[in-house]
Amino acid sequence: MSATPLLELRGIDKSFGPVQVLRDVDFSVNPGEVTALVGDNGAGKSTLVKCVSGIYSADGGQVLFEGRPVQIHNPRDAASLGIEVVYQDLALCDNLDIVQNMFLGREKRRGLVLDEPTMEQMAAETLAGLSVRTVKSLRQHVSSLSGGQRQTVAIAKAVLWNSRLVILDEPTAALGVAQTAQVLELVRRLADNGLAVVLISHNMNDVFAVSDQIAMLYLGQMVAQLRTSDVTHAQVVELITAGRSGGLGLAGENGNGKRDTPPTETTSAGADR
């Protein structure tokens, strides 16, 4: 584990009216690692991501980026820090081609005219850097791509802008077996290239296949953030659904009490063996 995490959240609170969605959440992401964020429906995963990406602003708590406290008020703040989110419902335009989609809203131009050759070259380099070889032509419309290829384009779009932290929201939810494998391999490669990756997923197989750490949310609280090698499949499921598993997770009934281990503790101290 590296010295300072790229992104560190401390004590994040977020309420929508009377409903407290996030309660004192701590969360950290290291560069070069895939950190899985798991939790049941309504646990607060999406809200947490939206606080990081600037769509919501947190009610309380601290956000540290490379150890420095930062304020993220809108998506542009997040983008300027190098935080990119790949949304579940793929923000791609079917009627545009791969290059046009990757540069959408941030087109390169020479004077008034779009600089197509430069954009096409940059897109080709980015896809090559991710070892993507499955698309036939960069000029084919996104509507002609398979689900896995679309997800690949969406991820490549996020990587194109020298991003430091890429957040993937359920990237494999709608994919078949082979395509899931492709996307997971791409996720792993992002981290191996030195980016910090947050993977939100319901699929435990995916999580165990690629993640270095697993952070578990339960009813708006961070149950634990542990190294993937230190927990088992069954423990993670138990932590997600009940908030505790043996000595791990929240103390007390239904996770209303205090934690018995600090949530950002990512050493093997949390293991019950």
Place this chain on the structure above:
Amino acid sequence: MSAAPPTTVVPPVEVPAAPVPTVGSHLRDYWARVRGGDMGALPAVLGLIALCVVFTALRPNFMTEGNFANLFTQGAAVVLIAMGLVFVLLLGEIDLSAGFASGVCAAVLAQLVTLQGYPWWVAVAAAIVTGVVIGLVIGFLVAKVGIPSFVVTLAAFLAFQGVVLLLIKGGTNVSIRDEVLVAIANRNMPPWLGWALTLLGVAGYALVQLLRHRNRSALGLVTEPLAVVLIRIGALAVLAGTAVYLLNLERSRNVLVSLKGVPIVVPIIVILLVVLTFVLQRTAYGRHVYAVGGNREAARRAGINVDRIRISVFVICSSMAAIGGIVAASRGTSVDANTGGSKVLLYAVGAAVIGGTSLFGGKGRIVDAVLGGAVIAVIDNGMGLLGRSSGFTFVVTGLVLLLAASVDALSRRRAAATGNR
């Protein structure tokens, strides 16, 4: 169970690098796209050829030099309005008021130039400004207030009929005598100027195409084969040359008066075609129009100001309607309560859709308006030559529009089924 499940990662299926495209592969790709439902302007071109063959067979005088020139001036106003409508249709919106907006702008023109005695250029500027204002109001109501464009423009459609009547004082016919304005749709360029402009246009097109081909090759990007580029340039040269040659033939039956040359309205249409195509295909604005039409949410997340794009297309549409209105007023040398009314709007929407612009948004080009407008003009003109009643012409035009919309809907379904491959 202490170890994580093995990280089984299937390697991606290797696809060999795209082969260097040849003329043959280019044609095969095109045919595959057509079969996949992406027909583009193909139905319009085939329809145009079929209509010309049928009308020539039934009425040999359809294919005379005089009638050929008539087609351009008859279709000009509809084509200009349709060009603007393409922008609105690209967003999946509709502007039903474009016809009467052109009427209002023509009435402003007539009011200023004939009744108030202003010079022609003041009147033209005022007409275009009127179009811009109309577009701003419609766009604001659609994008900011959130009324469906169908309803806003239907209301405007009704209101503008009244505005035209008010401007020309209740149904009188205001004639336009200004030489410059009358010349737009009724005079021709001297033959040498027609040839010079054609040469300039084809040379410019060739230069742009060849430069792009060379740039892309130099950067090592996948390019179309040079032969395809050359064939395209050659085709344009032949088409434009033939048209100018025919238009430069003597078409006056009177020995004393000479009537030949390219109608002045033709270069106006060509220049607007080039400018608007450039805007849509080569600028970030045009790219954003397509993006908003394809997936509004994706465009918003990409940081595009969606409301501004939505307002701007209505401004472009109404401004083009104003230009169409000026041409219509010039052709009729007058403005009355019916200018821009009756069939103008449906002809314009029909032109865009027949040319291959989708009513569902996200797909279409400016040249569609010209091709579709040509189909409409040929039907209108041919039916007139056949001596059919206007009732019959309306029915046929309606059926053609329905056919075009069906082609659009069916090709969309096919594209969805085949993944547009």
